[in-house]
Amino acid sequence: MVATIIDGKAFAAELRDKIAMQVARLKAEQGITPGLAVVLVGEDPASEVYVRSKGKQTVEVGMASFEYRLAAETSEAELLAVVDRLNADPEIHGILVQLPLPAHLDSDLVINRIDPAKDVDGFHISNVGLLGTGQKAMVPCTPLGCLMMLRAHHGSLSGLHAVVVGRSNIVGKPMAQLLLGDSCTVTIAHSRTRNLAEICRSADILVAAVGRPEMITGDWVKPGATVIDVGINRVADGDKTRLVGDVAFDSAAAVAGAITPVPGGVGPMTIACLLANTLTATCRANALPEPAGLTV
């Protein structure tokens, strides 16, 4: 079998077009411009790249982008004061504090200071609780993007066995919640899981969110399964580096029914879903109907 490639880049472009159209309507009909604030503390090079890319795409869909770059030695009190200011600013509908924060700052404390209605990353404890109880939440962007691609590929996910490898708060756990919400039978695997290969082989949907280059090989994949590779790993390639996922793409693609590539799979959908969440937050803040297809 040769897998269908799930083209995250194309999905993301389509979602951004839909968002841009809705933003233009909001501006014309309501005089409202959705605003996204991104707070970056310190100079982590990977975070710099993400923040730049987020800012560029925010502007491209017609939203207002606000960037707050704070020194690595910023105190917790100073950072919390910035979050408080953004919470109170009516021009800002979404707030994202780029993680990881420098070690002296308590990420949980900072994230939980964000107004849950503006928490476009979906990491605030209120949104985690709302998602876990099947209520209207802000949904974390990476799993939201994965679910959108899975729904588009499969239609209904009901009754399928989904195996999520990884149990982080950012990807693995919310991914499992979303799949459960779509009536999958969900298994969550992690570093202590026994017989991992065997469990993966029983999956109709296999989501890899581990952070280990090409750990999941074709012989772990059930023939015809859908494989979603969340991993982003930089590996040496001669004197250069290249990006690979948590799945060994060629061997898995020879067995799977469908697979997301790295790069060009889950990654582009993550930023598109951040914009989708910002638009959702704007509509909710103004008691306007939410356009279809932006969230779950």
Ligand code: NDP
């Ligand atoms: P974390 O490091 O927070 O979590 C990794 C998870 O993988 C943990 O639950 C860990 O288990 C599990 N794990 C580690 N080693 C193994 C193993 N040998 N076998 C089984 N499970 C294992 O990572 P994240 O969830 O934040 O990210 C996962 C990957 O996704 C990374 O490559 C990251 O770069 C990428 N990512 C990509 C995004 C995108 O937009 N495409 C966005 C966010 C992340 P345990 O809990 O037992 O330690």
